[in-house]
Amino acid sequence: MVNKAVITDLIKNFDVSFNILRADINPKGGKMLIEINGSEAEKGIEYIEKAGIDVSPVKRVVKKDKDLCIDCGACVSICPVKAIVIEDDWTVDVNDTECVGCKLCTYSCPTKAIKVVE
Ligand code: SF4
Ligand code: SF4
Known part of the structure; x- marks a missing residue:
């Protein structure tokens, strides 16, 4: 739970396409399986990690x-x-x-x- 609009900022600021394949979110946090593509996908993933979200590439x-x-x-x-x-x-x-x-x-x-x- 990071209390920031991380996904919105990711889409606004990076050349990425973002697809939520699965989500299991509750008031304490959760997990999402996401697909990120685009020329700035790697930078976008770095941004998500710096924002405090744990990323496990699959x-x-x-x-x-x-x-x-x-x-x-x-x-x-x-x-x-x-x-x-x-x-x-x-x-x-x-x-x-x-x-x-x-x-x-x-x-x-x-x-x-x-x-x-x-
Ligand atoms: S590939 Fe490995 S992790 Fe995935 S279901 Fe099979 S045993 Fe489990
Ligand atoms: S080992 Fe193969 S056949 Fe047996 S339950 Fe798993 S997937 Fe099905």
């Missing part, structure tokens, strides 16, 4: 192919950031806002249902 995440997945759960305990969960209906889901793209789960999957997305 180079890749994984996606699960629902048709191939048999919900065996083999990938769940492998994930170091607990991005793969068993839902109430016993299906397995990958939370791509938590995934850091380490690829460990792809090696555990017997049906090759998990693919890396750059």
Whole structure:
């Protein structure tokens, strides 16, 4: 929580396009998955960091192919950031806002249902 209009200033002052892919914000703070493009993207990211927002670049995440997945759960305990969960209906889901793209789960999957997305 930085109490500044950081995103507005970013768009006003830098040649960037800014796309919010996911947001989980509450009165105490939150997380956003954002895509920043444009000729000044790197400068824009530096600006966000200097404004006090923690930035964790995500180079890749994984996606699960629902048709191939048999919900065996083999990938769940492998994930170091607990991005793969068993839902109430016993299906397995990958939370791509938590995934850091380490690829460990792809090696555990017997049906090759998990693919890396750059
Ligand atoms: S790639 Fe790594 S972080 Fe992402 S879901 Fe698989 S094990 Fe978890
Ligand atoms: S290991 Fe593969 S088949 Fe098993 S739950 Fe994970 S994605 Fe689905």
